[in-house]
Amino acid sequence: MVDEEVSEVAHLPIREVARRTGVRAVTLRAWERRYGLLSPARTSKGHRLYSEVEVRRIEKVLTYLARGVAIGQVRELVERGQGNRLCAEINEENGSSWWAMLDETCSLLEDFAEPQLRMRLDQWIAAFPSPLLIEYWLKPLQEKLGRASLSESGVALQFFWQLLNEQLLLANGIARRNLRKNKKTFSHKLCLLGLSGGEQQVFVQMFSAVLLAKGIDTVVFSGQAGSVGLEDLVTELEIDGVLFYSHRALSKHFIHHDLTKLASGLKTRLWLTGDFVDIQYAELAGLRKLVAVSVLSGTTEKAIAQLQGQLG
Structure with missing residues (x-):
């Protein structure tokens, strides 16, 4: 009582x-x-x-x-x-509200209904927590768009990913400013990396929204994983570590060359997460042996829980 x-x-x-x-x-x-x-x-x-x-x-x-x-x-x-x-x-x-959202998204995109689509995206981003949006809307949507007739129209897909990325950038910018106003809730700062391309950057921005909601500030870097000067950026901005995210499988060359080069060049910890860590578990064996590398779960909420535990 x-x-x-x-x-x-x-x-x-x-x-x-x-x-x-x-x-x-x-x-x-x-x-x-x-x-x-x-x-x-x-x-x-x-x-x-x-x-x-x-x-x-x-x-x-x-x-x-x-x-x-x-x-x-x-x-x-x-x-x-x-x-x-x-x-x-x-x-x-x-029926499931997630399937209804998927159908509505595709319908609006097929009609190029930009004002209505922008309004609905804004409403969904505000109404639903980012981990749920990633797992139950964004990932299924990416698969559905890849199979649908929309795949024949590169312009339609480019339009959608660009629009969604703009909405997420705006929402994350507001969340980041609010987070930095009160340093008591600002626990850590990470550099978030992903592959280039509209679709890839949407997933990175959505994952950034997840981190910001947990009080973890993010600096999203759109350059290549092994970019020269990345370590200087990490040091200059007082970043606690680097997190690489990808919802897609990576090439063997990228895993064994780019990610290995990134890990060896950093003085901070490197975390790996996204669907690729589950898809390519065996191929990441070499990276898991490195002391500075932590391979998290590919599921959003589990990955965040593991990350928070390691950040302390």
Whole structure:
């Protein structure tokens, strides 16, 4: 009983809740204003304060979203406390919200409906936590676009990846400025690397959003993994380490030459993550033997948990 009473005391600022849950502050505000999912207390100056009860509620919301429940229907599940049964009923009636998002994205892209697509991307980026967007929307979408008739139109795909990258750059810029305003929630700074290309940079920016939500600042570098001067950049910007991300399999030459060269040239730790670490587990054996290299899980949330444990 004492724990329950303590847990109801609102004392956690929104930045701390964002760091603990991985849900960005802008998303927490959207859940409150648009969907009535949260009811934080307010200070005399209007700042939000959350209790442990609210934190547990956020965790429940994340669970339902991961199951494919539409965000507009999550409140009913949380308040009635009959998640498994109602979740199954809602999904059977309406289908997974993730599949609906995939279909809507492809439909808008086929029509080149730029204003509507931009609006929906903005809404989804604000409403859904980045780890869920990566695993349940972005990865399936990339596969679907590769198989669809849109693959015949390089212009359509280039248009989409460029538009999504612009939206993510804007959202991450705001998140980064908010993070740097309060150094108490700014725990570490990493240099985030990825392959070049519109699609690749979208995945890197989405993963950057995940790190920023966890209170880890990022400097996204678009150059090659073995670029001359990268170590100087890391030192000059006081970066704690370098993280390389790729959702695609890499060439053997890139693994054995570029990544090995990158690892040998750094004085900081190098982390590897993305789907490629699971796809090419055996080929990364040599890199795993290097003291300065850590191969994380290819799954976003597991990789973040491992990374946080190693950063301390």
